[in-house]
Amino acid sequence: MSAVSTATPPAPSLGVSPSQPMIQMAKPMLGEEEKAAIMRVLDSGYIVQGPMVKEFEDKWAAMCGVKHAAAVMNGTVALHLGMLAAGVGPGDEIICPAFTFIASGNAALYCGARPVFVDIDYDSFNIDVNQIEAAITPKTKAIEPVSLYGLPANMPAIAEIAARHGLAIVEDACQAVGATINGRRTGTWGIGAFSLYATKNVTTAEGGVLTTNDDQIDDFIRIARAQGMRTRYYHEMLGYNYRMTDIQGAIGSAQMDKLDELTEQRRRNAAYYDANLRGVETPKVPDGYRHVYHQYTIKLPQGIDRDTARARLLEQGVATDVYYPVPVYRQQIYIEMGYNMSLPVTEDVTARCLSIPVHPALTEEELQRVVAAINGLTA
């Protein structure tokens, strides 16, 4: 084992007991429809990838407006297969942000490729498209934009750069189901990868989806997720067991029927915060973009200690979280690989970002309590 680096700070323990009922950060919106769907699968006796996964995939493809949607075990393996499908291999470079969940960077590592981290744009939290071209080298194979918190990355600009340099696009749309730019959905700009983890806008507990309009890429993904097998026990390439079960497919299919309603509720909650929060920077949404608010993330003013602020909010029963407290290049494994860098906007935002509850189950009274607690930080 290699020596433990001190680069990753320990997660803060806020050590507070709330004086009011807790307003949680997330709540899976599962109901009678999901329960009934699960029971139908259990009663059918067919529980592995089958008709319910297919039904779920068809609904996902229709929602995105893409030709193909392939379900897999989770968003991380969706990114891994997306990279492989884009032809990413040893020695290649992938351009992506470092202000993201670690899986965005790790997907390149799984293929033997190297993530090249580009700074983010302050307002959108997403990759700064003006800095992408300077990071392109002869080894660059793909751009992997992340649509963080549910706001699409600047995909028209990224698509233009990718086309000009002959690069693939693997969209990390894990947090951005249903988000759009001028009506065009995330996951339609190249190969799209989505997550259905328990806290996501729709969930299958664990789950992922890959989207593409390319028949060959879809074919590759479907074979690769099933042990490289088109015909039973004839393995034509190195594959994986990345399949989704029909139990998850059934939950996912029921969730798809609620996606629009759940998204609109998140957007209404966000609009309430936009109108009422004071003293903090609220999310900015460019014209023509539809944010789906997987997270509602504010920036605290300089000079406010985030841990102290979080402890004060917690005392008032308001849970918060920090996505993400450490840029990917400063995670231990990346330090050990030799990454030694600091991107100024990434560092600034990492230190000041704070996500507050925005999930669809929030009541009006809870929204008011969150606003009062946040506004109290700077009053």
Ligand SMILES: Cc1ncc(COP(=O)(O)O)c(C=O)c1O
């Ligand atoms: C930006 C981003 N990328 C990748 C992933 C990985 O998805 P999963 O947790 O389903 O493996 C997530 C989910 O947490 C994510 O938020």
